[in-house]
Amino acid sequence: MLADANAAHLQELMRGVVRRDRAAFAALYDRTAPQLFGIALRILRQREEAEDVLQEAFVVVWDRAASFDAERGSVMTWLVTVLRHRAIDRRRRRAHLEDRLGSEEDLLALAAAATDEADRGASLAALQKCLGELEERPRHAVLLAYAYGYTHEELSKRLTTPIGTVKSWVRRSLERLKRCLDG
Amino acid sequence: MNYRDPKLRDLLAGEYAMGLLPPRARARFERLMAGDAALARLVTDWQERLAPIDRTAVPVAPPRRIWRAIEQGTLQRSFPAPAPTPSTGLLQSLAFWRGFAGAAAAVAAALVLYIALGSGPARAPAVVAVLADSTGTPAFIATRGERAEEIAVAPVRPQSLAAQKSFELWAIAGGPPKPLGLVSATPGKPLLVPASVVTAAGTVLAVSLEPEGGSPTGLPTGPVLFQGKVLAD
Numbered sequence: 001m002l003a004d005a006n007a008a009h010l011q012e013l014m015r016g017v018v019r020r021d022r023a024a025f026a027a028l029y030d031r032t033a034p035q036l037f038g039i040a041l042r043i044l045r046q047r048e049e050a051e052d053v054l055q056e057a058f059v060v061v062w063d064r065a066a067s068f069d070a071e072r073g074s075v076m077t078w079l080v081t082v083l084r085h086r087a088i089d090r091r092r093r094r095a096h097l098e099d100r101l102g103s104e105e106d107l108l109a110l111a112a113a114a115t116d117e118a119d120r121g122a123s124l125a126a127l128q129k130c131l132g133e134l135e136e137r138p139r140h141a142v143l144l145a146y147a148y149g150y151t152h153e154e155l156s157k158r159l160t161t162p163i164g165t166v167k168s169w170v171r172r173s174l175e176r177l178k179r180c181l182d183g
Numbered sequence: 184m185n186y187r188d189p190k191l192r193d194l195l196a197g198e199y200a201m202g203l204l205p206p207r208a209r210a211r212f213e214r215l216m217a218g219d220a221a222l223a224r225l226v227t228d229w230q231e232r233l234a235p236i237d238r239t240a241v242p243v244a245p246p247r248r249i250w251r252a253i254e255q256g257t258l259q260r261s262f263p264a265p266a267p268t269p270s271t272g273l274l275q276s277l278a279f280w281r282g283f284a285g286a287a288a289a290v291a292a293a294l295v296l297y298i299a300l301g302s303g304p305a306r307a308p309a310v311v312a313v314l315a316d317s318t319g320t321p322a323f324i325a326t327r328g329e330r331a332e333e334i335a336v337a338p339v340r341p342q343s344l345a346a347q348k349s350f351e352l353w354a355i356a357g358g359p360p361k362p363l364g365l366v367s368a369t370p371g372k373p374l375l376v377p378a379s380v381v382t383a384a385g386t387v388l389a390v391s392l393e394p395e396g397g398s399p400t401g402l403p404t405g406p407v408l409f410q411g412k413v414l415a416d
Binding site for chain 2: 020022025026029033034035037038039041042051054055058059060062063064065066067072073074076077080081084085088089092123124126127128142143145146147149151152170171174175177178181
Protein backbone atom coordinates (compact mmCIF):
# COMPACT_ATOMS: atom_id res chain seq x y z
CA MET A 1 0.00 0.00 0.00
CA LEU A 2 1.14 3.46 -0.88
CA ALA A 3 0.20 4.87 2.51
CA ASP A 4 2.19 2.18 4.35
CA ALA A 5 5.29 2.76 2.24
CA ASN A 6 4.97 6.44 2.98
CA ALA A 7 4.65 5.90 6.72
CA ALA A 8 7.67 3.58 6.68
CA HIS A 9 9.70 6.20 4.83
CA LEU A 10 8.75 8.86 7.37
CA GLN A 11 9.81 6.50 10.18
CA GLU A 12 13.16 6.09 8.49
CA LEU A 13 13.59 9.87 8.17
CA MET A 14 12.59 10.31 11.78
CA ARG A 15 15.27 7.84 12.90
CA GLY A 16 17.70 10.00 10.96
CA VAL A 17 16.50 13.12 12.76
CA VAL A 18 17.06 11.40 16.11
CA ARG A 19 20.65 10.73 14.98
CA ARG A 20 20.90 14.48 14.24
CA ASP A 21 21.05 13.87 10.50
CA ARG A 22 20.31 17.25 8.92
CA ALA A 23 19.59 15.77 5.50
CA ALA A 24 16.93 13.50 6.99
CA PHE A 25 15.45 16.52 8.76
CA ALA A 26 15.31 18.46 5.48
CA ALA A 27 13.68 15.49 3.72
CA LEU A 28 11.15 15.11 6.52
CA TYR A 29 10.27 18.77 6.16
CA ASP A 30 9.94 18.54 2.38
CA ARG A 31 7.61 15.58 2.60
CA THR A 32 5.35 16.82 5.38
CA ALA A 33 5.43 20.62 5.46
CA PRO A 34 2.77 21.25 2.77
CA GLN A 35 0.21 19.07 4.54
CA LEU A 36 1.08 20.57 7.93
CA PHE A 37 0.95 24.09 6.54
CA GLY A 38 -2.50 23.31 5.12
CA ILE A 39 -3.65 22.15 8.55
CA ALA A 40 -2.25 25.27 10.25
CA LEU A 41 -3.90 27.50 7.65
CA ARG A 42 -7.25 25.85 8.17
CA ILE A 43 -7.07 26.51 11.90
CA LEU A 44 -5.54 29.99 11.76
CA ARG A 45 -6.90 31.37 8.47
CA GLN A 46 -3.99 33.74 8.49
CA ARG A 47 -0.87 33.09 6.51
CA GLU A 48 1.71 34.79 8.69
CA GLU A 49 0.50 33.07 11.81
CA ALA A 50 0.41 29.71 10.07
CA GLU A 51 3.99 30.28 8.89
CA ASP A 52 5.11 31.06 12.44
CA VAL A 53 3.43 27.98 13.79
CA LEU A 54 4.94 25.75 11.12
CA GLN A 55 8.37 27.12 11.89
CA GLU A 56 7.98 26.70 15.64
CA ALA A 57 6.67 23.19 15.23
CA PHE A 58 9.67 22.02 13.23
CA VAL A 59 12.12 23.51 15.70
CA VAL A 60 10.31 21.54 18.40
CA VAL A 61 10.44 18.44 16.21
CA TRP A 62 14.21 18.76 15.96
CA ASP A 63 14.57 19.36 19.69
CA ARG A 64 12.25 16.61 20.82
CA ALA A 65 12.86 14.01 18.13
CA ALA A 66 14.23 11.62 20.74
CA SER A 67 10.91 11.64 22.56
CA PHE A 68 9.03 10.35 19.52
CA ASP A 69 7.94 6.79 20.18
CA ALA A 70 7.39 4.78 17.01
CA GLU A 71 5.61 2.09 19.00
CA ARG A 72 2.88 4.49 19.89
CA GLY A 73 1.86 6.08 16.65
CA SER A 74 2.83 7.27 13.21
CA VAL A 75 5.30 10.04 12.49
CA MET A 76 2.68 12.09 10.71
CA THR A 77 0.29 11.91 13.65
CA TRP A 78 3.04 13.06 15.97
CA LEU A 79 3.95 15.96 13.71
CA VAL A 80 0.31 16.98 13.43
CA THR A 81 -0.07 16.88 17.20
CA VAL A 82 2.95 19.12 17.72
CA LEU A 83 1.60 21.56 15.16
CA ARG A 84 -2.11 21.52 16.03
CA HIS A 85 -1.71 22.32 19.70
CA ARG A 86 0.48 25.25 18.77
CA ALA A 87 -1.97 26.49 16.17
CA ILE A 88 -4.90 26.18 18.56
CA ASP A 89 -3.03 28.07 21.28
CA ARG A 90 -2.23 30.82 18.85
CA ARG A 91 -5.84 31.05 17.78
CA ARG A 92 -7.01 31.24 21.38
CA ARG A 93 -4.62 34.06 22.13
CA ARG A 94 -6.28 36.29 19.59
CA ALA A 95 -8.26 38.97 21.31
CA HIS A 96 -10.96 38.84 18.72
CA LEU A 97 -11.96 35.70 16.96
CA GLU A 98 -12.95 36.64 13.49
CA ASP A 99 -16.03 35.36 11.85
CA ARG A 100 -15.26 32.12 10.19
CA LEU A 101 -18.47 31.27 8.48
CA GLY A 102 -16.69 30.90 5.18
CA SER A 103 -15.26 27.60 6.29
CA GLU A 104 -18.56 25.81 6.15
CA GLU A 105 -18.27 24.42 2.66
CA ASP A 106 -15.32 22.10 3.01
CA LEU A 107 -16.70 21.06 6.36
CA LEU A 108 -19.85 19.86 4.73
CA ALA A 109 -17.89 18.23 1.99
CA LEU A 110 -16.09 16.21 4.61
CA ALA A 111 -19.25 15.27 6.40
CA ALA A 112 -20.97 14.20 3.21
CA ALA A 113 -21.24 10.55 2.31
CA ALA A 114 -17.87 8.99 1.61
CA THR A 115 -16.89 9.68 -1.96
CA ASP A 116 -13.97 7.37 -1.54
CA GLU A 117 -11.21 9.23 -3.26
CA ALA A 118 -8.51 6.62 -3.51
CA ASP A 119 -5.67 8.81 -2.28
CA ARG A 120 -7.49 9.72 0.88
CA GLY A 121 -7.55 6.14 1.94
CA ALA A 122 -9.79 3.71 3.69
CA SER A 123 -9.34 5.24 7.14
CA LEU A 124 -10.95 8.48 6.02
CA ALA A 125 -13.83 6.59 4.46
CA ALA A 126 -14.33 4.69 7.71
CA LEU A 127 -14.25 7.88 9.76
CA GLN A 128 -16.65 9.58 7.37
CA LYS A 129 -19.05 6.70 7.68
CA CYS A 130 -18.94 6.91 11.47
CA LEU A 131 -19.27 10.69 11.42
CA GLY A 132 -22.25 10.20 9.16
CA GLU A 133 -23.95 8.20 11.89
CA LEU A 134 -23.86 11.19 14.27
CA GLU A 135 -26.62 13.75 14.24
CA GLU A 136 -25.87 16.78 12.18
CA ARG A 137 -25.11 19.38 14.84
CA PRO A 138 -22.97 17.17 17.09
CA ARG A 139 -21.08 16.14 13.95
CA HIS A 140 -20.49 19.77 13.10
CA ALA A 141 -19.26 20.40 16.62
CA VAL A 142 -16.68 17.61 16.29
CA LEU A 143 -15.46 18.80 12.92
CA LEU A 144 -15.34 22.48 13.81
CA ALA A 145 -13.33 21.64 16.91
CA TYR A 146 -10.91 19.25 15.29
CA ALA A 147 -10.41 20.72 11.85
CA TYR A 148 -10.82 24.41 12.70
CA GLY A 149 -9.69 24.53 16.31
CA TYR A 150 -12.96 25.88 17.74
CA THR A 151 -13.20 26.10 21.52
CA HIS A 152 -16.31 25.04 23.43
CA GLU A 153 -17.27 28.72 23.71
CA GLU A 154 -16.99 29.26 19.98
CA LEU A 155 -18.91 26.09 19.24
CA SER A 156 -21.64 27.33 21.54
CA LYS A 157 -21.86 30.64 19.68
CA ARG A 158 -21.51 29.18 16.24
CA LEU A 159 -24.12 26.49 16.78
CA THR A 160 -26.32 28.78 18.95
CA THR A 161 -26.51 26.13 21.63
CA PRO A 162 -25.68 26.39 25.34
CA ILE A 163 -22.13 25.48 26.17
CA GLY A 164 -23.11 22.57 28.42
CA THR A 165 -25.05 21.01 25.59
CA VAL A 166 -22.16 21.47 23.20
CA LYS A 167 -19.78 19.80 25.67
CA SER A 168 -22.02 16.80 26.04
CA TRP A 169 -22.52 16.60 22.26
CA VAL A 170 -18.78 16.33 21.83
CA ARG A 171 -18.40 13.78 24.60
CA ARG A 172 -21.20 11.62 23.34
CA SER A 173 -19.93 11.93 19.80
CA LEU A 174 -16.47 10.79 20.85
CA GLU A 175 -17.95 7.74 22.55
CA ARG A 176 -20.01 6.89 19.50
CA LEU A 177 -17.11 7.42 17.11
CA LYS A 178 -14.93 5.16 19.17
CA ARG A 179 -17.53 2.42 19.22
CA CYS A 180 -18.13 2.77 15.52
CA LEU A 181 -14.43 2.85 14.54
CA ASP A 182 -13.15 0.17 16.92
CA GLY A 183 -16.20 -2.08 16.74
CA MET B 184 -11.04 14.82 39.44
CA ASN B 185 -10.57 11.09 39.62
CA TYR B 186 -8.02 10.28 36.97
CA ARG B 187 -8.40 6.57 37.63
CA ASP B 188 -11.93 6.33 36.31
CA PRO B 189 -11.36 4.54 32.96
CA LYS B 190 -14.26 6.27 31.26
CA LEU B 191 -13.11 9.71 32.32
CA ARG B 192 -9.53 8.95 31.31
CA ASP B 193 -10.62 7.99 27.83
CA LEU B 194 -12.87 11.01 27.56
CA LEU B 195 -10.13 13.41 28.61
CA ALA B 196 -7.74 11.70 26.22
CA GLY B 197 -10.26 12.28 23.43
CA GLU B 198 -10.80 15.93 24.37
CA TYR B 199 -7.06 16.42 24.58
CA ALA B 200 -6.59 14.93 21.13
CA MET B 201 -9.38 17.16 19.82
CA GLY B 202 -7.61 20.22 21.21
CA LEU B 203 -10.59 21.09 23.40
CA LEU B 204 -8.95 21.16 26.82
CA PRO B 205 -8.42 24.74 28.00
CA PRO B 206 -4.75 25.66 28.47
CA ARG B 207 -4.46 24.97 32.16
CA ALA B 208 -6.33 21.67 32.05
CA ARG B 209 -4.21 20.70 29.09
CA ALA B 210 -0.97 21.41 30.94
CA ARG B 211 -2.21 19.37 33.87
CA PHE B 212 -3.17 16.55 31.56
CA GLU B 213 0.23 16.62 29.87
CA ARG B 214 1.94 16.30 33.23
CA LEU B 215 -0.20 13.29 34.05
CA MET B 216 0.50 11.78 30.67
CA ALA B 217 4.27 12.12 31.15
CA GLY B 218 4.12 9.67 34.03
CA ASP B 219 1.30 7.45 32.81
CA ALA B 220 2.08 5.42 29.71
CA ALA B 221 -1.41 3.92 29.56
CA LEU B 222 -2.92 7.40 29.43
CA ALA B 223 -0.49 8.43 26.70
CA ARG B 224 -1.56 5.33 24.80
CA LEU B 225 -5.23 6.37 25.02
CA VAL B 226 -4.28 9.74 23.58
CA THR B 227 -2.36 8.19 20.69
CA ASP B 228 -5.34 5.96 19.94
CA TRP B 229 -7.54 9.05 19.71
CA GLN B 230 -5.03 10.88 17.58
CA GLU B 231 -4.92 7.97 15.16
CA ARG B 232 -8.73 7.76 15.04
CA LEU B 233 -9.09 11.45 14.22
CA ALA B 234 -6.03 11.76 11.98
CA PRO B 235 -7.96 11.12 8.73
CA ILE B 236 -9.55 14.56 9.19
CA ASP B 237 -6.08 16.07 8.82
CA ARG B 238 -5.88 14.67 5.33
CA THR B 239 -8.86 16.77 4.31
CA ALA B 240 -6.82 19.96 4.73
CA VAL B 241 -5.60 21.13 1.36
CA PRO B 242 -1.79 20.95 1.24
CA VAL B 243 -0.14 24.32 0.60
CA ALA B 244 3.56 24.70 -0.14
CA PRO B 245 5.05 27.01 2.48
CA PRO B 246 7.45 29.73 1.29
CA ARG B 247 11.09 28.64 1.19
CA ARG B 248 12.13 31.16 3.81
CA ILE B 249 10.28 29.12 6.45
CA TRP B 250 12.69 26.25 5.93
CA ARG B 251 15.64 28.60 6.07
CA ALA B 252 14.38 29.97 9.37
CA ILE B 253 13.92 26.45 10.74
CA GLU B 254 17.40 25.50 9.64
CA GLN B 255 18.83 28.52 11.34
CA GLY B 256 16.76 28.06 14.45
CA THR B 257 17.85 24.47 14.88
CA LEU B 258 21.50 25.06 14.06
CA GLN B 259 21.70 27.85 16.60
CA ARG B 260 20.07 25.54 19.04
CA SER B 261 23.56 24.92 20.21
CA PHE B 262 22.47 27.97 22.05
CA PRO B 263 21.27 31.44 22.79
CA ALA B 264 18.16 30.96 24.83
CA PRO B 265 14.90 32.16 23.31
CA ALA B 266 13.95 35.49 24.78
CA PRO B 267 10.87 35.02 26.91
CA THR B 268 7.90 37.14 25.95
CA PRO B 269 7.45 39.66 28.69
CA SER B 270 4.06 39.37 30.19
CA THR B 271 2.42 40.03 33.47
CA GLY B 272 0.96 37.31 35.58
CA LEU B 273 0.40 36.17 39.10
CA LEU B 274 3.33 34.97 40.96
CA GLN B 275 3.50 34.64 44.68
CA SER B 276 6.19 32.12 45.32
CA LEU B 277 8.23 29.36 43.89
CA ALA B 278 5.74 26.88 45.31
CA PHE B 279 2.97 28.62 43.46
CA TRP B 280 4.46 28.41 40.05
CA ARG B 281 5.78 24.96 40.66
CA GLY B 282 2.17 23.93 40.91
CA PHE B 283 1.31 25.70 37.71
CA ALA B 284 4.44 25.06 35.75
CA GLY B 285 2.19 24.39 32.78
CA ALA B 286 1.27 28.03 32.60
CA ALA B 287 4.57 28.13 30.85
CA ALA B 288 6.20 31.02 29.16
CA ALA B 289 4.11 33.75 30.69
CA VAL B 290 4.94 32.50 34.13
CA ALA B 291 8.63 32.15 33.40
CA ALA B 292 8.65 35.65 32.02
CA ALA B 293 6.71 36.97 34.97
CA LEU B 294 9.21 35.31 37.26
CA VAL B 295 12.05 37.01 35.47
CA LEU B 296 10.32 40.37 35.77
CA TYR B 297 9.50 39.74 39.38
CA ILE B 298 13.06 38.99 40.26
CA ALA B 299 14.38 41.82 38.17
CA LEU B 300 12.18 44.14 40.18
CA GLY B 301 13.77 42.80 43.32
CA SER B 302 10.48 42.19 45.03
CA GLY B 303 10.73 38.47 45.60
CA PRO B 304 9.30 37.13 48.85
CA ALA B 305 11.95 37.02 51.53
CA ARG B 306 11.76 33.28 52.06
CA ALA B 307 12.02 32.32 48.42
CA PRO B 308 15.45 31.06 47.35
CA ALA B 309 17.27 33.44 45.04
CA VAL B 310 16.61 32.24 41.53
CA VAL B 311 19.64 32.37 39.29
CA ALA B 312 18.08 30.95 36.11
CA VAL B 313 14.96 29.24 34.89
CA LEU B 314 15.56 26.58 32.25
CA ALA B 315 12.57 26.09 29.99
CA ASP B 316 11.82 23.70 27.19
CA SER B 317 11.29 24.91 23.65
CA THR B 318 7.67 25.76 24.40
CA GLY B 319 8.73 28.01 27.28
CA THR B 320 7.55 25.61 29.97
CA PRO B 321 9.90 25.90 32.98
CA ALA B 322 11.60 22.58 33.65
CA PHE B 323 14.73 23.19 35.75
CA ILE B 324 15.62 25.94 38.13
CA ALA B 325 18.99 27.16 39.34
CA THR B 326 18.97 28.75 42.78
CA ARG B 327 21.63 30.10 45.03
CA GLY B 328 22.42 27.33 47.50
CA GLU B 329 22.78 27.57 51.26
CA ARG B 330 26.42 28.35 50.77
CA ALA B 331 27.02 31.45 48.72
CA GLU B 332 29.61 29.81 46.53
CA GLU B 333 27.23 27.14 45.31
CA ILE B 334 24.36 27.09 42.87
CA ALA B 335 21.80 24.28 43.09
CA VAL B 336 20.17 23.03 39.89
CA ALA B 337 17.13 20.75 40.00
CA PRO B 338 13.96 20.07 38.03
CA VAL B 339 10.80 21.83 39.17
CA ARG B 340 8.88 18.59 38.67
CA PRO B 341 9.83 15.09 37.53
CA GLN B 342 11.05 15.10 33.93
CA SER B 343 10.68 12.07 31.73
CA LEU B 344 14.03 10.57 30.87
CA ALA B 345 14.48 7.45 28.79
CA ALA B 346 16.41 4.48 30.15
CA GLN B 347 20.14 4.65 29.50
CA LYS B 348 20.03 8.42 29.10
CA SER B 349 21.20 11.22 31.34
CA PHE B 350 20.55 14.92 31.57
CA GLU B 351 23.78 16.90 31.47
CA LEU B 352 24.09 20.52 32.50
CA TRP B 353 26.23 22.99 30.55
CA ALA B 354 27.28 26.60 30.95
CA ILE B 355 27.76 28.62 27.79
CA ALA B 356 29.34 32.03 27.90
CA GLY B 357 30.81 32.83 24.53
CA GLY B 358 33.11 29.86 24.09
CA PRO B 359 32.28 26.18 23.81
CA PRO B 360 29.81 24.78 26.35
CA LYS B 361 31.40 23.85 29.66
CA PRO B 362 30.12 20.61 31.24
CA LEU B 363 28.84 21.08 34.80
CA GLY B 364 27.70 17.55 35.58
CA LEU B 365 24.68 15.28 35.44
CA VAL B 366 21.45 16.63 36.77
CA SER B 367 18.69 14.44 38.18
CA ALA B 368 15.35 14.08 36.41
CA THR B 369 13.52 14.24 39.74
CA PRO B 370 13.37 17.12 42.21
CA GLY B 371 15.03 16.85 45.59
CA LYS B 372 18.54 15.91 44.53
CA PRO B 373 19.98 19.15 43.20
CA LEU B 374 23.26 19.28 41.36
CA LEU B 375 25.57 21.72 43.14
CA VAL B 376 27.89 23.72 40.91
CA PRO B 377 30.39 26.43 41.77
CA ALA B 378 28.73 29.83 41.61
CA SER B 379 31.76 31.31 39.89
CA VAL B 380 31.06 29.28 36.73
CA VAL B 381 27.49 30.33 36.27
CA THR B 382 26.78 33.67 37.83
CA ALA B 383 27.93 35.99 35.08
CA ALA B 384 24.73 37.55 33.75
CA GLY B 385 24.12 36.44 30.20
CA THR B 386 25.60 32.99 30.71
CA VAL B 387 23.25 30.38 29.33
CA LEU B 388 22.56 27.24 31.30
CA ALA B 389 21.45 24.33 29.17
CA VAL B 390 20.48 20.73 29.76
CA SER B 391 21.12 18.26 26.98
CA LEU B 392 20.07 14.67 26.57
CA GLU B 393 23.13 12.44 26.67
CA PRO B 394 24.00 8.77 26.88
CA GLU B 395 23.92 7.40 30.43
CA GLY B 396 26.81 8.88 32.39
CA GLY B 397 27.07 11.97 30.23
CA SER B 398 28.55 13.09 26.95
CA PRO B 399 31.58 11.01 25.99
CA THR B 400 33.11 13.95 24.11
CA GLY B 401 32.97 16.75 26.66
CA LEU B 402 30.58 18.62 24.39
CA PRO B 403 26.81 18.15 24.05
CA THR B 404 26.07 15.24 21.73
CA GLY B 405 22.29 15.07 22.15
CA PRO B 406 19.56 17.66 21.73
CA VAL B 407 19.44 20.61 24.08
CA LEU B 408 16.10 20.12 25.78
CA PHE B 409 16.08 22.96 28.28
CA GLN B 410 17.85 26.25 28.54
CA GLY B 411 17.73 29.59 30.24
CA LYS B 412 19.81 32.69 30.72
CA VAL B 413 21.40 33.55 34.02
CA LEU B 414 19.52 36.54 35.35
CA ALA B 415 21.23 39.78 36.22
CA ASP B 416 21.76 40.18 39.97
